Amino acid sequence: MKPIEKEYELFIGPNHPGATGNMSYHIWVEGDKVKKAETRVGYLHRGFEKLMEKRIWMQNVPLVCRICVPEPDVNEASYSMAVEDLMGWEIPERAKYIRTIILEMARISAHLLTVGGIAASLGIYTAAQWGVGDRDYLLDVFEQITGARVYHIYIWPGGVRWDVPKNTKELLTKVLDYLEKRMPLYEDLIIKNKVFIRRAADVGVIPKDKAIEWGVTGPNLRAAGYQLDFRKLEPYAAYDKIDFEVPYYPKLGEYEVLSDGSDIYTRTAIRMLEMQQSINIIRQALKDMPEGDVLLKHPQWFAWKVPAGYSYVRVESSKGEFGYFVVSDGGKKPVRVHVRGPSYTHGINVMETIAKGLNVADFAPTAISLDVCPPDIER
Amino acid sequence: MMAKELFPEAQELRKGRIRIETIKDKVTEIIKKLKENGYGHFVMLSCVDWIKEGKFELVYQMWSYEYREHVMISIKIAREGDSMVTLRDLFPQIETYEREIHEMFGVNFVGNPRLGEFILEGWPHMPPMRKDFDTEKFVKELYYKIPEVKEE
């Protein structure tokens, strides 16, 4: 039997259940404590930004949604918004509401995956199985509206591709009712589970005073104690007309406040609360949605010439700030499209910093609870 | 203080979007000043290849949660033989952006110890995000030329 050295190296990923997708962490461990961690990315690099420079503006829409697989709609929305910003378009009111509904549905489905993933990384496979199973009901609605399960290509520059089917309201309400009914089950299984609390509280903490400086965004930032949400700060789509709350630490509703700062427990709790808020937003949007056009009458796609300029547009995704920096020189193709994925900071700098001193057993749950999605790191 | 008050030369692209064009020696100072004045969130560092001018444009982007304002600080450096100092001490995530831009464009950031292989592995050609790198030609000459496995 080979003796165990005092210090040894472990590779978490890329072929490892604890890795969040196709990425890897190289960790140096002493005893049970992680001494140093390095994130290895690039396994999913497809050169999107290069490919986008080769294609005309409209051809990029099917390309961008592949950047974040669990939640492709934020990419479509932010790319479209960037093009609209440069073109100076104002999209129809109904399209804004539809975008809101689609984005919130995407948020719920991404959160279901993440919360299930956190639970699974700590061993509650039941929650993960149920989560993915329930997500399928949402995918069905997506299929009804957009025609596809995963890559919808529904949000376009100028609005949305087509109007939602007439029975959308009934379909969605049914699914939302079902999800609301299921929420207490998830709470019992995850958030209120004593063993889960033991494992998750005070583990992988992002300190509050460093959170903004490190570039932490989204639920991870809100778990650290800031009520900051780009849906409120820079309203896009129809969020300025909808009344919703932004859950943040320490206002965790009915859940216990256990620790100070953004640990696994709080991050999970925030995501659970956000799902409930999203359900609320969709209900409101369905109720208030006006009639009318859903797509601008814009020129032929091949003839698009986007005015020269710089644009940065951001969307609050389920993982954090998703931003598109788009540069045009007035031509048919973009000069540069640069994507700011939320995982870029979460997965590399934040993870490398907070991993120091973690127990090996807590490494994978911490990484998963930061909701790192590798394709938006390397594009 | 808001960016417009700090730097009168700043131009407003639209509401909440400020653009400052400057030179590379002043960048550290501007970012430091903005950081002290409420622009606490470093959004991204981006690089644009303006091949006709022979310049790379580095765009440092910051956001203030207080004023809800996004600032782009843009500098231009020469495509060949020029470099930029690293700003990794100001915001830790700048380090990662510098690593990526070094790999994808070949811009050298003096003082960053982690430059080197980041996303690609064993890439022997010119940095791929440069405009003069033709990906279509590259693909046709490499991947489509690799032979199929012949069965006897």
Add this chain to the structure above:
Amino acid sequence: MVDFFALGEQILVMAFLVTLGYAIGMFFNGFARKITARIHNRVGPPIYQGYIDVFKLFGKKTNISHGWIFDLAALFSIAGITLVFLFLPVAGFSMLSTDGDLFLILYLLAIPALGFALGAGASGNPNAAVGIMRALMTMLAYELPLVMVIVAMMVHYNTTSLAGIVAAQSNMHWAIFLPVFLIGAIVADMALQGMLMEKPFDIPIAPHEIATGPMVEFGGKHLGALMLYKMMGIVVETTLFVDLFLGGGVILSVAQYGWLAYVVNFLVWFGLITFVFFLALLINAVFPRFRIEQALKFYWKYDALVALLILIWIFVEVST
């Protein structure tokens, strides 16, 4: 003068029972997956999946090996667990020893785990090394409360033999009906959860951190042998529990009913071990896993404390 006929008969019976034990173990694999799948709202694999899996694994080719220790380790484990099985009274029927000495069984239970450790260590994978350290620590942890409860039972029934304990519980005087041993059974059930490597004590094989730990380098025939060991382990560990607290499943006396008693007792024993395993699966489905130090704390602080109280209670009861 050796009675070769009787010896041959005994060997045949033993071979039959061991085969039956493995058959039940493989059934439990499919059973566990089916039950877990039902909890997950799924259909799940067919209940005979365990047999197919083992058969397939032994049909795989061996591309690489990590040396002869690695090759032999799984066999070592299988031999160890089979030996334990032979020493246990199954449905009141003891095979190798009419005595069923408890100390010997507890000692022998460690051997297969050591074999497992040997193989995992020989594979040279750091994940396996971490996993095996955790496995041995968990073993150390759950044995303390378990041994205390067992000693309490020995004192209570005034015997060190498992067969004796089973005999003392005949005519439905099961230990679990006594309040003190009902608590004892709960303590031992927690230990059983660790023995079976089910949640919340499955940190040694946690897939999300160390990629199933000790098993990480096992594949093909090696994994097949390892699975057989684990399947037999389920039968052995649940049988130990049933022998201790549920009277070994003996409800009819052999002297009175003859072969009918064997059949009925066997069926009852099978039902009881399935039930005990089913409980373990239910706990497994709804709990996350403890970290290793939390598991140690749980066993040594809470479980062992209760076990100690039971022990004191029994001593007081005996001395007065």
Add this chain to the structure above:
Amino acid sequence: MTLNHDDWGKVARMMSKRSLWMVHFCTGCGAMEMPPVMTSRYDMERFGMHAMATPRQADVFLVTGYLAVKTLKRVVQVYEQMRDPKYVIGFGSCTINGGMYWDSYNTIKDLSKYIPVDVYIAGCMPRPEAIIDSFLKLMDMIDKGEAIGWKKYHKYYDQYKKNQRMAYAYRLDEVEDIKEDDAK
């Protein structure tokens, strides 16, 4: 117990087709449709399939989507760690001809040039029904003894290795030394 065309082999094939264990390796975005396939709606465990944490225990490798060259190295390593007999399913159009990324400098275009592929699934991304269908097709092929990709890999090992090296080096002229990489 080799897979010959005798009766014993028939039984072995029947068993091994009902117990295909899959490598838990998300190589591309196709991995997004794997959770639905594993869970309550489509439930591939009905066919005795489930995901294994390590390649050593697995029989079937789902290459889910496009492969960056960096991932190809890990994929080949994982493939070589798997025990014979082993099967590969190419998932999505990216493994067939590059799909959306036909002109991307970092993704390989045709998976079968680097490792033998038994079954391809077309589409971007393929629906779970298509995935289940490919599993059934693979089972059928195993039953008939047609899934012989792993034998091909042994037979034409040199050609596969040569192609892999060209891709690793991003050059057509073959480079001998391959850097030791950090995939597990």
